[in-house]
Amino acid sequence: MLYSTLQKHTLPKKKTLPYSGAGQVVDIRKYYETAEVLRERVVHYLKEYSKHMEEEPSFSVDNETEAVMEAELSAALESVFPRKGFLYWMDLANNEKVLQLEELAEVVVGIRIFNKHVLSSSLFFT
Numbered sequence: 001m002l003y004s005t006l007q008k009h010t011l012p013k014k015k016t017l018p019y020s021g022a023g024q025v026v027d028i029r030k031y032y033e034t035a036e037v038l039r040e041r042v043v044h045y046l047k048e049y050s051k052h053m054e055e056e057p058s059f060s061v062d063n064e065t066e067a068v069m070e071a072e073l074s075a076a077l078e079s080v081f082p083r084k085g086f087l088y089w090m091d092l093a094n095n096e097k098v099l100q101l102e103e104l105a106e107v108v109v110g111i112r113i114f115n116k117h118v119l120s121s122s123l124f125f126t
Contacts, residue, residue: 035086046073049105076111080104
């Protein structure tokens with residue numbers, strides 16, 4: 001009985017318009033790939049920035065130490081600037097990116113120094 005009542009009160013079918021947006025479909029994966037490449041470059045910049053901030057410039061960096069350093073930088077970067085943020089950061093003007101990158105580097109290095117003193121997790125900044 002309920003089914004027959006629902007059949008009587010069904011909405012009329014909507015007319016479908018032909019799809020005219022062929023070729024306008026955006027593949028978002030390209031943007032995420034570009035954002036990931038940008039993030040890797042930022043991590044590389046932060047690594048070089050951190051090396052210059054060390055108290056002992058003669059401190060040698062081997063592969064294992066560099067891997068730990070990169071993991072620390074990635075974790076600190078993720079806590080300050082999530083991966084999705086790079087999608088929006090790509091659209092900024094170059095001078096704005098440079099300013100934000102400098103500030104980001106200082107914040108990330110500050111997080112690593114804080115972690116060294118609190119958690120003793122950092123191998124750098126002896």
